[in-house]
Amino acid sequence: MTAVVVGTAEVPRRRGPALPIRADLLVSGVIVALFVLVAIVPGLFTAADPQLAVPEEKLFAPSAGHPFGTDQIGRDQFARMVHGAGVSLWAGLLSIVVSLGVGGLLGLVAGYVGRAADTFLMRLCDAILAIPGLLFALTWIAAFGAGARSVAVAVGIAGVPTVARIMRAEVQRTRTSVYVEAALACGVRPAGVLFGHVLPNSWRPVLALAPLEFGQALLAMGALGYLGFSDSTEGPEWGALIAQGQTYLVVAPWLLFIPALSLAVVVIAVTHLSSLRNGRHA
Amino acid sequence: MRSLLRPTLRRALQAVVTVWAAYTLTFLLLNVLPGDAVLARVGADTGLDEISPEQLEELRRSMGLDGSPVTQYLDRLSGLLTGDLGDSMRTGAPVATTITDALPATLGLAAAGFVVAVVGAAVLAVVTVRTRSVWLRGLLGSLPGLGLGLPAYIIGPLLIMVFSFGLRLLPAAGSGGPEALVLPAVTLAVVPGAMIAQILVSSLEHALAQPYATTAVAKGAGRLRTILVHCLRNALPPALAMAGVVVGTLLAGSVLVETIYSRAGLGRVMLDAVNNVDLTVVQGVALVGAVAVVVANLAADLGTRLLDPRGRAPRRVAPVVPVAVGSAS
Numbered sequence: 001m002t003a004v005v006v007g008t009a010e011v012p013r014r015r016g017p018a019l020p021i022r023a024d025l026l027v028s029g030v031i032v033a034l035f036v037l038v039a040i041v042p043g044l045f046t047a048a049d050p051q052l053a054v055p056e057e058k059l060f061a062p063s064a065g066h067p068f069g070t071d072q073i074g075r076d077q078f079a080r081m082v083h084g085a086g087v088s089l090w091a092g093l094l095s096i097v098v099s100l101g102v103g104g105l106l107g108l109v110a111g112y113v114g115r116a117a118d119t120f121l122m123r124l125c126d127a128i129l130a131i132p133g134l135l136f137a138l139t140w141i142a143a144f145g146a147g148a149r150s151v152a153v154a155v156g157i158a159g160v161p162t163v164a165r166i167m168r169a170e171v172q173r174t175r176t177s178v179y180v181e182a183a184l185a186c187g188v189r190p191a192g193v194l195f196g197h198v199l200p201n202s203w204r205p206v207l208a209l210a211p212l213e214f215g216q217a218l219l220a221m222g223a224l225g226y227l228g229f230s231d232s233t234e235g236p237e238w239g240a241l242i243a244q245g246q247t248y249l250v251v252a253p254w255l256l257f258i259p260a261l262s263l264a265v266v267v268i269a270v271t272h273l274s275s276l277r278n279g280r281h282a
Numbered sequence: 283m284r285s286l287l288r289p290t291l292r293r294a295l296q297a298v299v300t301v302w303a304a305y306t307l308t309f310l311l312l313n314v315l316p317g318d319a320v321l322a323r324v325g326a327d328t329g330l331d332e333i334s335p336e337q338l339e340e341l342r343r344s345m346g347l348d349g350s351p352v353t354q355y356l357d358r359l360s361g362l363l364t365g366d367l368g369d370s371m372r373t374g375a376p377v378a379t380t381i382t383d384a385l386p387a388t389l390g391l392a393a394a395g396f397v398v399a400v401v402g403a404a405v406l407a408v409v410t411v412r413t414r415s416v417w418l419r420g421l422l423g424s425l426p427g428l429g430l431g432l433p434a435y436i437i438g439p440l441l442i443m444v445f446s447f448g449l450r451l452l453p454a455a456g457s458g459g460p461e462a463l464v465l466p467a468v469t470l471a472v473v474p475g476a477m478i479a480q481i482l483v484s485s486l487e488h489a490l491a492q493p494y495a496t497t498a499v500a501k502g503a504g505r506l507r508t509i510l511v512h513c514l515r516n517a518l519p520p521a522l523a524m525a526g527v528v529v530g531t532l533l534a535g536s537v538l539v540e541t542i543y544s545r546a547g548l549g550r551v552m553l554d555a556v557n558n559v560d561l562t563v564v565q566g567v568a569l570v571g572a573v574a575v576v577v578a579n580l581a582a583d584l585g586t587r588l589l590d591p592r593g594r595a596p597r598r599v600a601p602v603v604p605v606a607v608g609s610a611s
Contacts, residue, residue, distance in 0.1 A: 127304040127572075130301065131307075131530075132531070132533045134535075135552065138552055138564065138568075139565070140311065142555070142561060219431075223534075226538065226541075239435060242436065249439065249447060250447055257440060257443065261440075268428055268431035272427060
């Protein structure tokens with residue numbers, strides 16, 4: 001009898017409510033869609049110039065004219081956030097392109113070629129994984145300089161091992177399948193087998209990783225922005241706005257908590273969507 | 283115990299290889315790939331205009347950057363074996379000393395963060411699994427996911443806003459006194475704590491559904507006792523497997539926390555080094571990070587073997603049939 005109780009305690013959580021559309025998914029989806037829209041067409045949301053400083057309007061509290069207030073030299077904080085979203089979005093996309101591209105390629109080679117190449121590439125991944133992500137990104141910045149693009153590449157490289165490992169496992173699984181054996185037996189060249197048969201059957205789990213990697217990239221970009229390494233001509237990235245807000249914490253707390261909570265909400269929404277997607281896959 | 287020795291030695295050897303590979307990787311990044319560290323160094327200090335080729339050559343020698351990359355690398359590596367990490371390119375002080383001076387502050391912070399993370403995650407996970415209230419379980423179960431979206435640079439300034447300037451309970455900055463450690467430790471603990479809690483909740487749920495848990499309940503153990511005495515030990519290995527990630531997150535987080543709360547430590551050393559293009563120091567700190575992560579992984583591996591007798595046996599024994607029957611009923 002008690003065994004039944006132990007069992008049923010799990011059931012409602014796993015199945016989820018029987019709604020046609022789950023509210024949490026809907027909210028997360030709307031948040032992410034809004035973020036992407038803001039990032040792509042900032043002009044739609046604000047006409048104010050993010051760089052225009054009006055010294056007599058400095059540190060204004062949020063109002064109708066300045067929904068998120070103004071910063072220490074009188075720039076409209078809402079405009080700065082709206083334009084900063086674009087930096088975060090493009091940097092996040094660049095970093096997942098790097099991690100999926102480089103990681104996918106490494107995993108493909110390691111899984112398909114095997115032997116020494118496999119050992120070498122996997123040890124390389126171990127080496128990247130051993131250095132904590134932020135320290136790796138900082139090392140990269142020390143070598144190649146700061147700036148949003150450099151930081152995005154650094155964050156992308158730090159994500160390479162995870163992607164490479166999954167790709168490698170998928171390729172190893174595919175490589176031993178009957179259709180690959182058949183293709184080889186029919187005399188298809190190795191490159192043809194690799195790109196015609198192995199790759200099309202092994203990239204999906206890697207792509208499913210993209211939203212999660214994107215959320216991680218947003219967080220990492222924010223961290224490096226907070227530390228002052230992701231200057232961009234487009235405008236400040238949200239992490240940099242948080243750092244700036246911390247300086248004026250006492251006189252203008254909105255400069256801190258609006259960007260901080262916004263970034264957290266976007267990241268949580270992205271991660272929530274990706275975890276559910278991956279959960280359904282498993 | 284003897285059967286533990288060989289795999290442990292093998293893992294230790296792998297760990298050394300990984301540290302070496304990480305060191306080589308940072309060497310390649312910092313010393314070979316990007317143009318010229320000396321020029322970057324000079325540029326960071328004075329601007330590139332007024333410097334003669336002789337002065338550059340002299341600088342190069344003093345920074346140990348003359349000779350081919352291969353001889354430089356071998357020089358550094360042999361130095362590393364004797365604990366010599368080279369000298370700071372900016373101050374000339376030995377990197378090893380710089381790091382050992384800054385290390386205690388960061389270790390203290392990381393240890394405090396670790397304790398908060400582990401205790402918080404364990405309590406959260408046990409309560410989440412223990413409760414029969416669906417809404418409480420839903421609420422608690424969603425906390426780890428939220429925590430993962432609250433890295434130090436978001437939660438830290440918010441905590442300062444509430445607890446230092448709002449409620450005036452705790453200091454917002456500085457390294458002195460135990461009360462100055464509370465906010466930094468909590469800030470540092472949120473993300474690793476969320477990671478551990480997430481893993482622990484799912485592995486505890488899995489353990490609770492196992493036949494031995496059912497047996498314990500059938501023999502009259504309460505739900506809490508079943509969780510703590512029977513399930514927790516078996517739910518630990520997946521959480522232990524996260525040790526490397528957790529230690530890495532704590533170290534990376536302490537870079538942020540030390541900046542947020544203006545504390546001294548390894549993170550500040552790293553940031554100053556990056557800002558001043560002090561490449562030997564950058565490489566030294568990255569190496570310390572890699573060693574910490576690798577050692578944590580090694581310890582976790584050993585811990586898992588100690589916890590799980592199956593890993594110790596020379597050959598894995600197939601599950602006994604009656605257990606499988608029990609789980610089906």
